[in-house]
Amino acid sequence: MEVILWMIIQVIAIALAAPFFDGVARVLRARLQSRKGPPDFFQTYRDIIKLYKRSRTRPRCAHWVFDYAPYIMYGLGATMLAAMPITYNSYPSIGVSDIFVIIYVGAFLRFVFGIASIDSGNPFAAVGGSREQTLTIFVEPVMIISLIVVMCLAGTSDLVNIRAMVRDGEIGYFMPAFAVASISFLWAMYVESGRNPYDLAEAEQELQEGVLGEYAGSDFGITHAAFILKQFAMIGMFLSIFEPWNFTNPILALIVFIAKAGIFYVAAVFIDNFGARYKLLTSFKQNATFALGISAVALILYAVGA
Amino acid sequence: MKKGENFINKLREKITIKDVSRMPEEQITVTVDRSDLPEAVRMLYYDMGGWLVTMIPNDERPLNGNYAVYYVLSMEGGKMTADDELSSDEKCWITVKAYIPANDPTYPSVTRLVPAAVWYEREAYDMLGLVAEGLPDPRRLVVSDDWPEGLYPMRKDSMEYNFRPDPYSHEEEPEYEFYHPEGEGLVDVPLGPLHITSDEPGHFRLYCEGDQIIDADYRLFYQHRGMEKLAENRMNYDQMGFLAERVCGICGYAHATACIEAAERAIDMEIPRRAQALRIINQEIERLHSHMLNIGLACEVTGNINAFMHIFRIREFSMELAQLISGGRKTYGNVVVGGMRRDVNGKEIRRGLELLDTMETQLKEVWEAVMEDDSQIERWKGVGVLDRQVARDFSPVGPNVRGSGFKRDTRYDHPFDFHDEIDFEVCYEEGGDVFARETVRYKELLQSISIIRQCFELMPSGDIVAPHNRKIVPQAYALANNEAPRGENIHWIMHGGSQKVYRWRCRAATYNNWPTLRYQFRGNTIADAALIVCSMDPCYSCTDRVTVVDVKSKKSKILTHKDLKRYSQTLKDSPLKGM
Numbered sequence: 040m041e042v043i044l045w046m047i048i049q050v051i052a053i054a055l056a057a058p059f060f061d062g063v064a065r066v067l068r069a070r071l072q073s074r075k076g077p078p079d080f081f082q083t084y085r086d087i088i089k090l091y092k093r094s095r096t097r098p099r100c101a102h103w104v105f106d107y108a109p110y111i112m113y114g115l116g117a118t119m120l121a122a123m124p125i126t127y128n129s130y131p132s133i134g135v136s137d138i139f140v141i142i143y144v145g146a147f148l149r150f151v152f153g154i155a156s157i158d159s160g161n162p163f164a165a166v167g168g169s170r171e172q173t174l175t176i177f178v179e180p181v182m183i184i185s186l187i188v189v190m191c192l193a194g195t196s197d198l199v200n201i202r203a204m205v206r207d208g209e210i211g212y213f214m215p216a217f218a219v220a221s222i223s224f225l226w227a228m229y230v231e232s233g234r235n236p237y238d239l240a241e242a243e244q245e246l247q248e249g250v251l252g253e254y255a256g257s258d259f260g261i262t263h264a265a266f267i268l269k270q271f272a273m274i275g276m277f278l279s280i281f282e283p284w285n286f287t288n289p290i291l292a293l294i295v296f297i298a299k300a301g302i303f304y305v306a307a308v309f310i311d312n313f314g315a316r317y318k319l320l321t322s323f324k325q326n327a328t329f330a331l332g333i334s335a336v337a338l339i340l341y342a343v344g345a
Numbered sequence: 346m347k348k349g350e351n352f353i354n355k356l357r358e359k360i361t362i363k364d365v366s367r368m369p370e371e372q373i374t375v376t377v378d379r380s381d382l383p384e385a386v387r388m389l390y391y392d393m394g395g396w397l398v399t400m401i402p403n404d405e406r407p408l409n410g411n412y413a414v415y416y417v418l419s420m421e422g423g424k425m426t427a428d429d430e431l432s433s434d435e436k437c438w439i440t441v442k443a444y445i446p447a448n449d450p451t452y453p454s455v456t457r458l459v460p461a462a463v464w465y466e467r468e469a470y471d472m473l474g475l476v477a478e479g480l481p482d483p484r485r486l487v488v489s490d491d492w493p494e495g496l497y498p499m500r501k502d503s504m505e506y507n508f509r510p511d512p513y514s515h516e517e518e519p520e521y522e523f524y525h526p527e528g529e530g531l532v533d534v535p536l537g538p539l540h541i542t543s544d545e546p547g548h549f550r551l552y553c554e555g556d557q558i559i560d561a562d563y564r565l566f567y568q569h570r571g572m573e574k575l576a577e578n579r580m581n582y583d584q585m586g587f588l589a590e591r592v593c594g595i596c597g598y599a600h601a602t603a604c605i606e607a608a609e610r611a612i613d614m615e616i617p618r619r620a621q622a623l624r625i626i627n628q629e630i631e632r633l634h635s636h637m638l639n640i641g642l643a644c645e646v647t648g649n650i651n652a653f654m655h656i657f658r659i660r661e662f663s664m665e666l667a668q669l670i671s672g673g674r675k676t677y678g679n680v681v682v683g684g685m686r687r688d689v690n691g692k693e694i695r696r697g698l699e700l701l702d703t704m705e706t707q708l709k710e711v712w713e714a715v716m717e718d719d720s721q722i723e724r725w726k727g728v729g730v731l732d733r734q735v736a737r738d739f740s741p742v743g744p745n746v747r748g749s750g751f752k753r754d755t756r757y758d759h760p761f762d763f764h765d766e767i768d769f770e771v772c773y774e775e776g777g778d779v780f781a782r783e784t785v786r787y788k789e790l791l792q793s794i795s796i797i798r799q800c801f802e803l804m805p806s807g808d809i810v811a812p813h814n815r816k817i818v819p820q821a822y823a824l825a826n827n828e829a830p831r832g833e834n835i836h837w838i839m840h841g842g843s844q845k846v847y848r849w850r851c852r853a854a855t856y857n858n859w860p861t862l863r864y865q866f867r868g869n870t871i872a873d874a875a876l877i878v879c880s881m882d883p884c885y886s887c888t889d890r891v892t893v894v895d896v897k898s899k900k901s902k903i904l905t906h907k908d909l910k911r912y913s914q915t916l917k918d919s920p921l922k923g924m
Contacts (some may be wrong), residue, residue, distance in 0.1 A: 071651060072650060072651050072653075072654035072655070073654055073655055073658050074654050074658075162532065162533070162534045162535065163534065163536070166534065166556070166871055170872075235648050236648065236720055312650070312651050313649075313651055313718070314649060314651075314718050314720040314721060315644065315647035315648050315649040315718070315720045315721040315723075315724045316647055316648030316649075316720075316724070317720060318723075318724065318870065318872060318873075319556075319872070320556070320870075321723070322720060322723055
């Protein structure tokens, strides 16, 4: 019961803190682009609040999928965060914090995004949504293989247990397979968090925005917040497995986690700010093949018992 | 032998020429019978190395009881190979003119032989009701889909300038017939007229198989402003320059200059050298900010916001330069018949030179950074290729044609104003893709900086306005050319009585560039569609539509209205089949 309470607390805390780091990232990005940018670090809060106050606009041809998708996506993002053993890592596992649960909740979020795009009736949104699905085909294998290595090493798919084993040194970077898997997982995490050059889920000129091009007002605000949550969840997953050192006191652990995830979130600006977006079937494919190669190396290393 | 005599002699071998006249010395008008029109234009275009620059349909019934069409060709050589080019003393303008009787307003279509004429002939029908017999694409071009049948706005007697037909209700508005290919699993992706991708009104239909664009069609002219009619009715020459500036929000100065210079050339008026140099400077400033805008946008549509922002930071210097030289960030309001309205002083020139230095250094830095970015180059290379033969057939202009390896620049082919004293290189690149076009633009930026510098250094002293001592000669006509950022702008003016223009034909650069876009789209992915449109640097205020010409088999097919209607209803047995 206490675990569930902590889950709720950590989701609320992260949901409240995440826009701050988005604001920091935006200020930093503006500086790198030699423009003035937002006046302070709180612009994302103001944006979401402003958007939330506005009424909804929906295409006449859309159905309930389109109407509820922002809330479903927000809920799924929150679920992913709740499943991260951040505050309750010293409690015995209740089986929710499972790698498979998190991955499939993430996949479900992507699925909802895709069908909402198609439901909007805008062909451009549909193409953007289907691009999002295609992306999965390239990212999922890398992520799964990296995690399989970890799960095989640990002998379990429960994050709480894996975390404890890494922290206690039963498995860890002294194992080459684990170290290599962390590299390929880092790539997958970056792609999943939807950043340039792989994807920039903002209303953009190309196709990438998918259904975001059709949402307005409160829907757009919620979807925007949902994507920030999802990014934090992806970073959280990396931190839980590959960088699990943290306090056992739930409050302290939460603060440290938010700080660590925030640093990752903001640091990604140094990657996503430069260069052009990749094309799915050319540059992206090459990139994904390379990452897949790294994850395969991890798997081979595990198989040969190194 | 006079300039252009050799072309006329060659024409005489096959065609009866009724009359030859020279308005300005290097602009020759050849009058032929309307039945000889297609062959005459074809011979000049393909056999003698001409490019179609504009076509002017004109209502001359008050003068001689006929309509007239003027096909203007720039004789400069085909330029398909390096030595396929005329020497500079042979280059000239040849206008093929044909009268069309008022009681039978038809003429054989030139488009069947010279595809480049397609839009002009569409427009001639919309505006004057002149029917090009055998035109492969008989859809409307300029007027809206709900425009009443039988009302032709450019006819002198057709309408009051303030007459407007009653608008259709939204439900009854006729649909525009888009051409589309057939096949299983083709998705029709509409883009525009209102879309986040493009902030200007143009409607594109992309026919895609999966991610790939198989074919495209588009409808433009959503905002036709009827400027040519407005000028004929209400404007005097002092006002016309200001109207012409409003053709475009970016390259307005080039339009104003071309318009006013056409009026000046028609009465053979020489303007002071200092005014000429100032006009060149302003045009080059316009090129600076326009090219930087385009390179920036070409980065931005691929997600490279960082490069976009830095290029825009540099662009600000060019706006400051514009303010210094012309008095406003937009170079508007400076050109008048006979010269300029605003002079520059030595202090401004010194500051201008400083700005040019800053701009040059910073531009080189940013371009180097963009070139080092492989992901950016990869997005540009091999995308939106403009085939050389397509380019030759459709007479595109500006960086669009120079990106395909053609050495076509009106400043070089037909130097005007102060250009005879200035050294500059025509920048062209092989490849025909977005990368080539952007590289051309970058090189032109450096050339522009050098041209402005030379103008500052060679700046002649003296007046900036010629004394008013010339009479406007009614029915005298001439064309003026200049190189706007997007390519060659051509304005053609026929003077009328009482200080007013009889006919003003404005042909903006993009008008010649749109028709090739369809070929540039094919085979690319939808994600690149916005980039391809962007790299063409379109100016929506100019332009519509595409003809059915298969480049490979060189076949073109005539579609009757019936065919098209049936096809658009049943979508079976495409009339384009077998091409």
